[in-house]
Amino acid sequence: MAPPTFTLASRIELANCLSMPQIHFVVYLTSGHETSQVVRWTSEVTIDSAQMVHNERESGRPSLTFSSEANTAALKREDIQNLLFTSKLASNSAYDAARRSVEQSANTCSLGYIGLFLLHSPYGGKHAKLKSCRAVEDAIDDGEIRVGGVKHLIASKPRIIPAVNQIEVHLFNIRTDITTLCQEHGIVVKTYAPLIRALGMKNATIISLSKKYHCTPGQLLVRRSLQNGNIPLPKSVKKERIVENGNGVGFEIAEANMKTMDGWIGRVSDWDPTDCP
Ligand SMILES: NC(=O)c1ccc[n+]([C@@H]2O[C@H](COP(=O)([O-])OP(=O)(O)OC[C@H]3O[C@@H](n4cnc5c(N)ncnc54)[C@H](OP(=O)(O)O)[C@@H]3O)[C@@H](O)[C@H]2O)c1
Helix, strand or coil: CCCCCCCCCEECCCCCCCEEEECCCCCCCHHHHHHHHHHHCCCCCCCCHHHHHHCCCHHHHHHHCCCCCCCCCCCCEEEEECCEEEEEEECCCHHHHHHHHHHHHHHHCCCCCCCEEEECCCEEEEEEHHHHHHHHHHHHHHHCEEEEECCCCCCCCCCHHHHCEEECCCCEECCCCHHHHHHCCEEEEEEEECCCHHHHCCCCHHHHHHHHHCCCCCHHHHHHHHHCCCCCEECCCCHHHHHHCCCCCCCCCCCCHHHHCCCCCCCCCCCCCCCCC
């Protein structure tokens, strides 16, 4: 059987009967100008922004037009109907503050709604986090948010189970504990820093495996994430790298090589999503 080929038009099914594109591009800490460029060079439909990063305006507005300069060969105009702009609630406090914040994000990005909205901050305490959860659930009911998600799991019984958990997952930070738990609850894992902050490009095993698969290290790492059923979120501000990372994923990594890569010792290189007050 031919290996599954992933393109920018590939979609992943969510537990809530919706689906979303399976390759996303992050604009974490990119300036307004850089963000506008990145959005033009990507699929435009899969940009991951955040209130905290202050680039929702530049991320969302270009999505209203279908005018990419590159990287959209696999996309048709109708894919744009299913666009998915991601933003995140900066901080947890009160229910009303969270609702106002969602409304503001929907207006700032010019789309009038948020495709995927995550609780960004792990802080504020359980009470505030549950209030934020409820605000997101109600915003989903009211059509302000299409899909809700988190960046850390909260021990509670939500009315609407988060469809996505966005955490740091890569070869040095496998987090099988969280990904297994998410799978058991039908939560899709969206992985940030899948290129290991560019460290993956210098790793001897990655370089050797990428030669074997006639791809670049970036493509190998993106493919690994896709093959594990995750949504990879590679970051780059360079056009050629954005194109590279989002394309060329039409090969399959053999099970033995997946195991080699998954067998590396894990370490948390950012904050630990299971260790929040
Ligand atoms: N809280 C969140 O939701 C969230 C989300 C994403 C990231 N982050 C934060 O962002 C930080 C780093 O994550 P990241 O997204 O930057 O990690 P990443 O996607 O693993 O790596 C991005 C780095 O790789 C380089 N790169 C990209 N494609 C490349 C290619 N094909 N060849 C060579 N180099 C390439 C980029 O440089 P160029 O730009 O110069 O190409 C950039 O330096 C972390 O501290 C993380 O906490 C947070």
